[in-house]
Amino acid sequence: MLRTTVRFQFEWKIFSWAAHLSEVLTGEDRCFLAILDARGAVRQLLFGADKSQYDSQTWEPLQRSSPCWLFYHPFDAPEYTYMQWQNVQQSTMERLRGERFVDADLASAPLSSQAAGERIEFPTSWGVMF
Secondary structure: OOOOOOOEHHHHHHHHHHHHHHHHHHOOOOOEEEEEOOOOOEEEEEEOOOOOOOOHHHHHHHHHHOOEEEEEEEEEOOOEEEEEEEOOOHHHHHHHHOOOOOHHHHEEOOEOOEOOOOEOOOOOOEEEEO
16 A cells, blocks of 8 residues: 655755646656756756656666656555655755645644654755655
């Protein structure tokens, strides 16, 4: 059974941006892989055939060989979407989104099993299930 791992507002903001980007560029909610250079510029943007289908024989080697990337995978949307990024600086994510994060975005939301308010630094590498 899949479970969400969302704890922070920044995760929701990045998810919302990625879903919107996919919709705007493809006309539907498709998975994508953005390959970035060390300065955070997008060098490749690959879209899957649909929400869940992508060329794993191409995408996985790209992820292994690229220092920076962002992966959006709405494999069972709207119930489940997975996102992961590697070596993406906060400033790069803010530029891509067109909006800066605020302090509250980096503080945990209240959940039944944890208290609210844990604050973290923006994670340059992260994975989250929605």
